[in-house]
Amino acid sequence: MGEFLNDWGLSIPTFLPIIGAAVMLLIPKDREQLHKLIALATTVAVAVFGLLLLIQFIDNDNYGALNFVVDKGWIDVIDSRYIMGVDGISLPLMLLTMLIVPLCVIYSWNHFPEPHNPKAFLMLLLILETGMIGTFAAQDLILFFVFFEVVLLPMYFMIGVWGGENRRYAAIKFFLFTLFGSALMLVSFLALYFLADASTFDMRLLPEAAAGIAKSSQVWVFGGMFLGFGIKVPMFPFHTWLPDAHTEAPTVGSVILAAVLLKLGTYGFVRIAIPILPEAAAEWAPFIGLLAVIGIIYGALGCLAQRDLKRLVAFSSVAHMGFVMLGIATLTDFGINAAVFGMVAHGLITGMLFFLAGSVKERYHTLDMSRLGGLLVQAPRMGWILGFCAMASLGLPGLAGFWGEFPAILASYNPAEVLAEETFRSYMVIAALGTVLAAGYLLWMLQKTAFGTPREEFANDPHVHDATVSEYLAWAPLLILILVLGVYPHLLFGATDPAVVNSLNDCLDSVTSGACFDAAAGK
């Protein structure tokens, strides 16, 4: 079994969804039940595979290094290879993906948004899954780029076909923004290839090979990647696509966007930009930190100004990703661990909040918070779940959200030695203020939607009912994980820490950093 997993453990779950989609393509559109079953079977199979990977991963007991490495020829002429592998940073994110997608299938079982067509919808979902898993597994820059982009098309169609009123605008905006970033990112990858000592796209070799690049070039190359990943995260001021995309996307689309797609950007920073170009990262870090805290405050203020529940959750994503980016910008293992935890926690919590927003919309046919109210009266269980998620999102200790935010703030008290302490300590203060605002908008949201008595127009509406079976099935794993990770964060930190320490270049190690950077400057 171990042998098999080592060879095929990553390729099979990556491409299984595509095979499922291909099978669905051959089946006529009107056999909806069959399509749903195929999609469910495929995604559950992928999830089971993920579980096996996890068991084997624990058994290998080598969290810091890449596991299940596959290294095969792909495009020889450009020295791009099919290299896959996971370590403690990517595995949690990959498992999150493998978990979220089947839950999305279950959730949409009986309520596909207009214009229905489960066949196309589920096929897009499966293609998305391939792109997302592939991105987390790829260890070659070009392979990474391809998977990173594969995600765009299905999401574009998901928003554009099944989205809300303003869907056409939101879909193309999402597409253009991301493509702009990734085009420049590709130029950066190529520059890296030609400037580094070894002509390779292999992420395992590049940190060493890129060390010889002149610092001024490094800063430019990092700039290209910064745009690519920063737009995807999204960081302020590139975040403007996010509220539109989230608001217009169908529920499942929003969940996937929040839970996984945004992580592709932050993951890119942690996996590619910082390990390969640590010196440039140190140059950029104060700037990234600044944008991160602006994002935290701006996102929070944006939330306070919203009337639409889904838009509020979208803006809260901007704020949360600000915390993640702040953790990354500290360039310490502590901060980056916090960032990875923050990614997973945000995926679980915000994914849940979007599920809830979708369910609210389905019952009330509106997300206008001034018309909502009394969810606890009409659908008490859903109301409590909403309360639980709001608490998790505002960073209540004991729930997962806390371990993303608090260590990130703590890390910025003591950033990597090459960074200016004063700057980051000021960021810390601002970020801490952001948590207060977060509590503010989330409680306000809860008050508006869950508390009080239902409005007259909905008071006797038979559509408003409590959570259904498919909703429970889709939500339970997420809720359990939010609680478990909150109570026992070591589950995740234990896996990420060795990998983070391993991926951080020696140059950023707080003990030797001064000497290392001096040496680099003297070169």
Next chain:
Amino acid sequence: MLSSLPSIVGFVRPDIDWHAVAPELTLLGVGAVVTLLDIVLLERGRAYTSALAGIGLLVALIPIVTLAAAGDTRVMFGGAFVVDDFALILKAMFIVVAYIVVLLSTNYIAEGDYWENEYYGLLLASVMGMVLMASARDLVTIFVALELLSIPAYLMAAWRKADPRSNEAGLKYYLMGVFASAIMLYGMSLLFGLAGDTRLKEIAAAVAAEGSNPVVILGIIFVIVGFAFKVSGFPFHTWAPDTYEGAPTPVTAFLAVASKAAGFVALMQLVHVGFPDAQDIYQPLLWILAVGSMTAGNLIALRQENIVRLMAYSGVSQAGFMLAPLAVAGDIGGEALSAVITYVLIYAAMNLGAFAVIIAVARRTASGEIRSYAGLFKYAPGMTILMTIFLFSLAGIPPLGGWFAKFAVFRAVVEADTGWGYSLAAIAAVNSVIALFYYAKVARMMWFEDTPEEANTTSLRVPPSLVAALGLTAAATLLFGIYPAVITHFTDGTLIAIPS
């Protein structure tokens, strides 16, 4: 007395390697048979012409395969005609493209009550010119090849005789083409005057010796500008939209892919073999052409309402991408050619595919307006998915073929490691985003909009030859994207390095 004529004029019969010229001769033979068929069989022959032309093209592939298997470089006529890997891959591409154009034309030409035999005869003649172009390493040969491929194309563009727009298309194309030929010929005459020889390698020597002689500069500029017309680069693209719109759509596909590729083949040979030491002259010129084409083509394409005009302007922009590696060709050598050929090959597959869908949909809607694609997904989902694949491939979204074409271009310009190269990369990156906008506009029509009330929404019937063309192009587009090694296997820089 006649037997002594050669000795009087000093003519020595050159050695002819019949194997090397077999592709051209096969095309000539098939073209002659197709044209004669009409005379011999009259009306009865019509039904067979397209099949015969298609089979003939496939037969012409055989000598190319055997030549490739032999693997050696064959030089004839004192270096004016060369068969090497560079020539063979492009010859093969031209023939395959022509085969797909035949598939596209079969029903269009038969149902439109056009002259069939002459159409296929001219098509084969034009393809012969292209195949010849791939081997031409001499100014006169290049010019003969260019005229051989252009003149039939002028006629084919005006094939819809009853429609004034088609006449306009042919006339415009003809006038602009002749004008461009004249400019190019003037440039060639300057270069010939300097070198005293028409062979490119002799010209290279003369250019190297003369350095920055204004005659050299003028000659190079004129020759390149002449081909800029052919590849519809900005600002010499003005004929393209009108010609594309007026010409029969299969002919448009032929012009947009094969004719443009032929222009690039000539440019590559000129730049790489003819003026390798004049990079200070041609690089800035091609840089301006590349940036102008990709930017202007994209910006104008944004406002198009007609699908064929959109494809025309998108073609201008794509030409800019193909010109980009040539703008750094002096710095990176054969890698630039490798990038251009990669782009041309992938572009051929995805662009022909897009035109195949346009032809298939126009059979129903009889309209070229982008509006007429509204709600296509509802009644022609297969066609919609295919068009989506082709459009987003043209936009360069992985895992569709176009991404690797764009990647090859980025790779070439970044490899140059110069300010010109990096700026070109950044501009190309921005342009690939702009391009997405108009490709996505068509996709949006098909997927997101509702079908108009008056539209006939019974499912679309597509003739088998079009299905074959769609299948081939879609398979190629996907394969090139997922496993680009199938292309790079042929376009590897070391293989393509033209011996000069």
